[in-house]
Amino acid sequence: MKVLVTCPLMLGVMDRFYPTFEKYAAQATAPAVVQSLSEEELIELVPQHDGWIIGDDPCTRRVLEAGKAGRLKAAVKWGVGVDNIDFAACKDLGIPITNTPGLFGAEVGDTAMGYVIALARESFQIDRGVHEGDWPKPTGISLAGKTAALIGFGDIGKNTAARLLASGLKVIAYDPFVGQVPQLPSVERAEWPLRLEEADYIVLTCSLTPSSRKIINGDSLSRAKQGVRIVNVSRGQVIDQTALAASLASGKVYSAALDVFEVEPLEMDSPLREHPRVVFGSHNASNTIEAVTRGSETAIRKLMEFLGSEPACGNG
Numbered sequence: 001m002k003v004l005v006t007c008p009l010m011l012g013v014m015d016r017f018y019p020t021f022e023k024y025a026a027q028a029t030a031p032a033v034v035q036s037l038s039e040e041e042l043i044e045l046v047p048q049h050d051g052w053i054i055g056d057d058p059c060t061r062r063v064l065e066a067g068k069a070g071r072l073k074a075a076v077k078w079g080v081g082v083d084n085i086d087f088a089a090c091k092d093l094g095i096p097i098t099n100t101p102g103l104f105g106a107e108v109g110d111t112a113m114g115y116v117i118a119l120a121r122e123s124f125q126i127d128r129g130v131h132e133g134d135w136p137k138p139t140g141i142s143l144a145g146k147t148a149a150l151i152g153f154g155d156i157g158k159n160t161a162a163r164l165l166a167s168g169l170k171v172i173a174y175d176p177f178v179g180q181v182p183q184l185p186s187v188e189r190a191e192w193p194l195r196l197e198e199a200d201y202i203v204l205t206c207s208l209t210p211s212s213r214k215i216i217n218g219d220s221l222s223r224a225k226q227g228v229r230i231v232n233v234s235r236g237q238v239i240d241q242t243a244l245a246a247s248l249a250s251g252k253v254y255s256a257a258l259d260v261f262e263v264e265p266l267e268m269d270s271p272l273r274e275h276p277r278v279v280f281g282s283h284n285a286s287n288t289i290e291a292v293t294r295g296s297e298t299a300i301r302k303l304m305e306f307l308g309s310e311p312a313c314g315n316g
Contacts, residue, residue: 001026001309002071003300004045007055007078008033009287010296017296023311024304026051035264035283036084039063046072051303053078053296054085056264056283061089068093074306076299079286080104080156081235083208096306100298102155104286108233109159111285112203115231115257116164117143119201122255124279141200144168149199151192151215152206152234153178160205160233161187172198175206196223201231208235218243227254233285236261245271248278259285 003026005011014030021028029049031037036057037045043063046052047070054077057063064072064086077085077099090097118124121140129136146169150157153175161171161184171184174192181187192215196202202224206212216230217240230253232239241262247253249271258272259281272278286295304310 001051001307002029002049003027003051003053003303004029004031004049005053006031006033006037006042006057007053007296007299008035009284009292010053010055010078010299012287013289013292016293017300020297020300024300024309025312026304026309042066046070051075051307053299053303055079056081056084059085061086064089064093064095068095074303076100076303076306078295078299081207083235083237098302098306100295100302103295103298104291105155105159107288107291108156108205108285109163111259111281112156112160112205112231112233113163113167115233115259115279115281116148116167116169116201116203116229118279119229119231119255119257119277120146122277125277146170146200147172147198148201148203149174149196150187151175151202151204151212151238153181153187154205154207156233157205158184160203164203169201176211193220193223196220197225199225199228201229204230204232204234204238206234206238208237212238214238214240216240216244218246221247221252224252226252228252229254230256230258232257233259233281236264241270241272245275248272248275255279257281259283 005028011030039058043066046067050071050073052075075097080101082099122138126136148164148169148171150171150173153173164171171187172190172195173187215238255277257279260283
């Protein structure tokens, strides 16, 4: 049995998972992936495999049809986001597929909170200055008493909210798909974009859906407080990057921390690169050894269940 792995976080530590594949008498293919493979690359590779552990690759009808014409029998999307998956094509072709939700909320929440603190105290600016031989001392802002507009209140959003509250921020959460959360009673709820003008921070932890695509745009930014700070650990497409760049240039947005982008890796000619108070990530918020191990072992197990394979006796 052959399995294609195209999730870059899993690929970065694949030596940890070859023994697990061996337990199932499966052979893993680990191509070089920066963020995702192209549709044409996948059309060549996927049909050669019985199973596919998907990263952020374009899992399109063309790719799935090519896979079905070859050996592909099942797939698992590594991680939470499934906006790159054509589920209708999977259903039409009889290819079972699932994802691995609820496994990375704490890690992504930690990253979001780290960005919130970094933007408050301008720690990245200090780091860059010291590296360049300067000794900068920018005046930051305190977190206590500030307000965060939290877009997305699922697993990642809840974990982020808990960290924001612990730092003394008020949290207003926006999520039409999630009801009240008893364990976080102090989180206030609002319908988007009401009360956005109260926010010192806009923190995005939502899935990419038709309603969240470019939810941060020229109109929503015009409603925001002057000097608002923005953190995005969800999907790049939830922000209109052109509108964000313009708002950074005008000072409407004071600073931003972006772990994700509309096109990844970020284009070299992106105007976002020109702004000194934009902090960049590399779509890496869930990447801890514990989280990657947890997510990868879960993805392998779910895929093998689809393929009807059980671990060999005596191998742990």
